[in-house]
Amino acid sequence: MEEPLTPDDIAQKSMLALDSRVIWNRWVVVWGDAIVSRLETSVTDPSSPEYETNRHLLSADVFVLQQHRRQGIGRSWVPKVVETMERHHATVMTASAEDETGHAFLRRLGAEPKKTERESLLDVRHLDWDMVGRWVEAGQAASPRSRLEVYQHPLPEELLEEYCGRLSELLRGVPSEGLDRGDIFVTTRNLQETYALMDETGSSMYSSIIREPDGSITGITDVVKHPYEPGLVHQWFTGVDPSVRGRGRGKWLKAAMLLHLRAVHPDTVAIETGNAGSNAPMLAINHQLGFRLRRTETLYQVDRETLARAV
Secondary structure (H helix, E strand, C coil), X not given: CCCCCCCHHHHHXXXXXXXXXXXXXXXXXXXXXXXXXXXXXXXXXXXXXXXXXXXXXXEEEEEECHHHCCCCHHHHCHHHHHHHHHHCCCCEEEEEECCHHHHHHHHXXXXXXXXXXXXXXXXXXXXXXHHHHHHHHHHHHHCCXXXXXXXXXXXCHHHHHHHHHHHHHHHHCCCCCCCCCCCCCCCHHHHHHHHHHHHHHCCEEEXXXXXXXXXXXXXXXXXXXXXXXXXXXXXXXXXXXXXXXXXXXXXHHHHHHXXXXXXXXXXXXXXXXXXXXXXXXXXXXXXXXXXXXXXXXXXXXXXXXXXXXXX
């Protein structure tokens, strides 16, 4: 299916939404009455528990409309990035590229590829639902004393702190490849800010967990449905604790969520997800379900001194 455009009012709400983890800076280039380029940077907020190990990192995204490329607009943003890095005391910039134009631009700035991200799409109309059902049965059979729970946001108040703690731990296990990346902490405040944005945009977030007999959470998966994207669902994070891997937990989580989505959003046509290129176990599960590669994104990093020399 074609990638839907986010409506202007939704994009505005997203940009104005509270995010206590990040400090954003945004600039645009206007040509006539149109915005032809945008620079967006983000750094970790000093109040965030992630700050100590992420304070040296700045993320930058530059977009230039196709017809305005090769006019030096992209390169003109580099001094602004360096200036912002200096202001926030950041020493490493992270940026990404999907096409050869972007790759070449970042290489010219001295940036090096550090991690590959794969975005894949599942056509639900061709999904083997019998196999999905078998995965749920096999997952439950392999762990008969464990239980799987599905929630629509917001999570119950008494579950928030436990959920955020386990989500943080599982996120830290996502392959970083060669990427310089600090610690990951998801707080209850972060999650509540996400829920507030979901409510503001009319979106729905579904979370599924696997809970052990001792009460501990060993698996999590999250999906998001936006009302302004007909037929499309976004698969966010899926993670299983290393201590219980190899028992079909990942398949159980994803299959149970697929069955839930079929019940609550029967009009779903496609599911989009992203994975690290080196995350072989999750990629194998997705391939069995029928996810097919849509695009590849490479994350680059460059230190501030190298970037300043490229100005």
